[in-house]
Amino acid sequence: METVAEWFLWLKEAHGIKLTIFYDELDRTRFLKGVWTTIHLSFVCVLASIVIGIAGAWLQMSPLVWVRRIMSGYIAFFRNTPPLVQLYFFYFAVDSALSGLFGIRGGIMSSYGWAVMALSFFAGAFNTEIFRAGIEAVPKSTTEAAQALGYSRFQIFRYITFPLAYRVCLPALNNNLINLVKTTTVAYAIAVPETLYISNQIWSDEYNVPEMMNVVWVVYIVLVGVLVWLMHRWEKAIRVPGFGQ
Amino acid sequence: MTDTWTPDQPIVSIKDVHKSFGDLEVLKGVSFDVMKGEVICIIGPSGSGKSTLIRCINALNDIQSGSITVEGLEVNTPNLDKLALRKKVGMVFQQYNLFPHKTAIENVMMAPLLVLKQSPEEVEARARSLIRKVRLEGKENAYPGELSGGQQQRVAIARSLAMNPDVMLFDEVTAALDPETVKEVLVTIKDLAAEGMTCMLVTHEMGFAKEIGDHIYFTDRGVIVEHGPPATFFKKASDPRTREFLSQIL
């Protein structure tokens, strides 16, 4: 590690390229913390949005008309309004209103919490559509055949519908989750200490904007690239020949 | 036409052709000659390599070794003049492959206009006469989606004829059609043959092969097992594989 630090110091002396995160203790620490925040923010949002998506898909198939209408409304709202505005709406407007309502000072949740809330509901709206499409893609005749064989409703869902539906969903779902990871950068706007935000602090302190911008870009390319690769491997591994694509 | 070829030589000459897809060898040394004006039919079980062979003649697939000459033009060379080859050879496919965004007559006119760069009036006149020839008069402005399978296949034949080829290749052209429409396509091909066009057909229609074929070739697993004129081939096939195949079909 020492030689790495030395080489980057040399780079600064010789070419004026200031990659402080490699040789400065403080910068390196806070940068790595920022990357870690991005990673676990993405992780939490992905999980939460999947749960919301499943719940939403189930609700959308409810026999009650008004439940379905409210779900349609939720999906239409989150898909047709900007995620950044949704985030501000939650963090500033909703937080303030709820705090006022319950008399809590200083906000109900941290910026991280509201970011998770806003991003999960945003991605959850898309996931609901994706899961619904997946379930509908299982031909009715297949489930009827299962019924004729005596499967119970739950067994049909577990052994027939779910395995087939999830293979249909997976490409679209993966796409959405990758987009979610990219969208976590909007949390910058409400001062969540993720990669972009921390990098901004670093370049304000060290005056090394081009260097840090390149580092940030590379870090995100690598993070997203690894995720894309993993998703592809997963899709390939579960592929059933002749079904779907 | 190349200078070296004369009509007393075979118009299509296939010599010891080997073709593999990766590790799988599909053609294992196929040789035969076709004379001008001959109608030859290639029959055999699926996977025997007959479609591949036809596609190799038209340079849609390359071959690993051997030689294919069309009117003296060698197909198996790296600098093949594809335009020259495709002017000599016309091909009709099992799936018709008409251009769905163009009408029937536009399909027929496109290649002579854009490739041969002939004048629009000439091209249109010839296209209309070809459409009449395949008995689709009145359907010039129909889109492929509005035509039946048999009609589409006849447009495909007219489209290939518009390039004025000397050899026509037919790759199982009736395999995707209903039995009622098969007849209309076969009649069209029969007329072509009667006019003296050299035709090479890959087909399952044994009755048709018997009727118009001058020579029948039976392929199995990449080689020509047996061949002969229809009279002797269908009645007196000698090889057991041929006999087994024919007994299943006839």
Place this chain on the structure above:
Amino acid sequence: MKPVLDSNNTDLPVMMPFRPGAATWDARDWAGLATSRRFGLALALVLISWILIDSAAAQMVSTQGQTVWQTLVKWTPLMMFGPEGEFGGFVLNIVVSFIAMALGTFMGLWLGLGQVSPNRFISRGSWAITQLFRNSPWLVLLFYFMLLLPFFIRIGDTRIEVSGWAKATFALSLPIMANVSEIVRGSIASIPTGQWDSAESLAFTRTQTMWRIILPQCIKRMIPPWMNWYCILTMSTPLISILGVNDGMRLTQDALAAEGRSEYLIPMYLWLMSWFFIYSYPIAMLTRKLENRFAVNQ
């Protein structure tokens, strides 16, 4: 007595004589409207917004005698069009979306064609560029290009200022370019190989085949995903507010800061969001319709 089907005695519409202009809105039509998905949705949205705005207004202790509605109306010109003498606001968001989409589509078309090129160098290079910009977060791209592109361009003796929103538009056109490239590549791949075979048999060159036979068939299939990306782009334009451009989002925040009352937070944000919604929802519906129409014809 045998029952007679006559036109005075039936509720079957086809039996009734046609009377032009006599169409009345009856119970069946109300039922149709009530179960219409779109109407229900719009109604739900209006109701929700109304409830929220009313509750916000109800809590308000007005010092200037200004209702919420009046506040919204007061700030609308700023939020919509930008400050006096400057170009900004929601209209700027829309303009940015148009230009970025046009630029990105143009570049993406060529990049997509590059991806299917038989030249290995071009195809690998195009693939790499596509992947690079597909996998980059849009905000990172905005930061990158807005901070690192020059603020002035010197041509000869004149200094041309490169405005913030122009740089932002360029930055946003890049992910669009990458996604259009993928759409183009995907739709070319979805054309059956038989089309390539028959074109080759007719001695068309690769260029002729691509432009006259393959691409015309691709256009229909490209339109729904392309429109979808336009919606996503429009929803991303508020990101430029983070970098100081005076778009609708920034001006909304300025207006809220000027008013200084927390009661206006929800209504103002909802007001801005409703503009995006009204702009985007019809486009999304049209995209869905086109998707269905093109899928059926496949």
